[in-house]
Amino acid sequence: MKLDKNKKYIIGVSGGPDSMYLLEFLKKEQIKNVIVCHVNYHYRKESNYDQKIVEDYCAINDLKLKVLNVDQDYKKLNSNFESWAREVRYNFFLKIAKENNFENLLLGHNLNDSIETFIMQKQRNNLVSFFGIKKISKNKILDVYRPLLNIKKSEILKFLNENKIKYALDDTNNDEKFKRNKIRKSLNENDFELIVNEINFKNLELNKIMNKVDSFIKSNIDKESLNLNQNLQTSELDFIQRCIFEWLKRIKKDFLIYNRSNKTLNEIAKKIKLSNKAFWEIQIENFIIFKDYNKLKIINKNLKTKKTVKINSEEDFKKIFFFINYKEIVGVIKRDGLLFPYVVTNDYNYYKTRTKVGNKKTNRFFIDKKINNYNRIAKAVVFSTKDYKILNKIK
Ligand SMILES: Nc1ncnc2c1ncn2[C@@H]1O[C@H](COP(=O)(O)OP(=O)(O)OP(=O)(O)O)[C@@H](O)[C@H]1O
Numbered sequence: 001m002k003l004d005k006n007k008k009y010i011i012g013v014s015g016g017p018d019s020m021y022l023l024e025f026l027k028k029e030q031i032k033n034v035i036v037c038h039v040n041y042h043y044r045k046e047s048n049y050d051q052k053i054v055e056d057y058c059a060i061n062d063l064k065l066k067v068l069n070v071d072q073d074y075k076k077l078n079s080n081f082e083s084w085a086r087e088v089r090y091n092f093f094l095k096i097a098k099e100n101n102f103e104n105l106l107l108g109h110n111l112n113d114s115i116e117t118f119i120m121q122k123q124r125n126n127l128v129s130f131f132g133i134k135k136i137s138k139n140k141i142l143d144v145y146r147p148l149l150n151i152k153k154s155e156i157l158k159f160l161n162e163n164k165i166k167y168a169l170d171d172t173n174n175d176e177k178f179k180r181n182k183i184r185k186s187l188n189e190n191d192f193e194l195i196v197n198e199i200n201f202k203n204l205e206l207n208k209i210m211n212k213v214d215s216f217i218k219s220n221i222d223k224e225s226l227n228l229n230q231n232l233q234t235s236e237l238d239f240i241q242r243c244i245f246e247w248l249k250r251i252k253k254d255f256l257i258y259n260r261s262n263k264t265l266n267e268i269a270k271k272i273k274l275s276n277k278a279f280w281e282i283q284i285e286n287f288i289i290f291k292d293y294n295k296l297k298i299i300n301k302n303l304k305t306k307k308t309v310k311i312n313s314e315e316d317f318k319k320i321f322f323f324i325n326y327k328e329i330v331g332v333i334k335r336d337g338l339l340f341p342y343v344v345t346n347d348y349n350y351y352k353t354r355t356k357v358g359n360k361k362t363n364r365f366f367i368d369k370k371i372n373n374y375n376r377i378a379k380a381v382v383f384s385t386k387d388y389k390i391l392n393k394i395k
Pocket residue numbers: 011012013014018019037038039040041082086089106107108109113
């Protein structure tokens with residue numbers, strides 16, 4: 001990868017072989033406008049030694065260095081160390097970048113890292129947006145470059161040893177590292193060419209699928225919901241899962257899927273493919289994803305909380321503010337002449353058999369008119385206890 005010499009770069013340097021090699025690589029490429037950033041987590045007993053390696057290198061080579069000393073009681077850390085550490089690191093890089101008006105970050109991932117990631121992706125069988133590690137990606141304002149992705153670990157170590165460049169050895173073995181180490185031991189660098197071909201092929205295939213997903217989503221997203229047409233139902237599960245994920249991304253609900261395995265996506269995709277029911281629903285955290293005839297929708301779980309309120313006077317209008325259609329209900333009551341008392345409810349199971357729409361049982365009316373699930377579960381109806389006839393228009 002050719003880096004632009006005129007750009008300014010933040011360089012993440014842990015003191016490990018990859019990032020020390022990265023510094024040498026940049027020297028050779030004559031990339032000079034840099035700020036080296038090191039995070040000392042004080043997680044391992046050698047942490048201060050790692051910092052010293054980076055400090056010494058920067059002093060000898062006249063490089064600007066910023067160090068973040070992390071003060072954390074690790075017994076009290078309740079998230080996974082690696083992902084927590086990554087977040088701390090990126091926040092620090094972002095802070096230094098903003099302070100100095102830098103927009104680019106360089107990291108020391110190598111070919112072995114990418115191949116290990118690929119093997120982990122295959123084992124986990126999650127939906128991925130790219131196989132292996134990306135050469136260029138984006139993190140908030142930062143363009144992130146990984147210029148060593150074509151270089152094998154053995155070449156890095158050989159170069160550092162031959163040139164007597166000091167580097168830190170990381171022997172931590174937490175959960176994430178443990179999995180990686182296991183894979184690392186099973187890998188042979190002689191097989192890398194074949195694996196790289198497989199990664200490239202899979203990324204090309206993925207690209208084609210993502211183009212199809214993109215055009216499906218573009219023509220089938222309707223406000224917040226997704227049209228479930230025949231094409232989707234007869235597609236492969238993988239394609240359906242990707243469409244759902246892309247839909248959630250576009251309506252900014254993809255956070256519901258992050259940190260989860262793709263079990264949820266798989267469950268939704270299977271239902272889309274196999275169930276001919278007009279309605280079904282799946283709860284994810286505080287949201288409900290549900291099929292509504294030929295649409296997939298999402299609502300906040302709170303909207304489904306069943307409430308029934310008796311309205312005895314205008315004073316009581318404040319008791320129904322939480323219904324999404326409360327304005328409509330107030331309007332209906334006023335137009336009816338304020339003939340209290342009224343009942344306002346979104347408890348479909350309660351009112352469907354007790355009330356009427358015109359002369360029909362509400363239950364029958366909903367089925368005949370194919371009233372969608374969203375209106376049934378999220379919106380409230382209002383009726384008078386005199387005749388139990390629903391007063392608002394249900395569409
Ligand atoms: N303590 C640190 N201080 C500064 N930079 C670091 C530190 N640890 C890692 N880095 C940077 O991140 C790169 C990747 O490190 P490592 O493989 O340990 O992290 P990862 O969690 O797998 O990667 P990523 O941070 O991209 O998710 C290193 O080559 C280095 O550039």
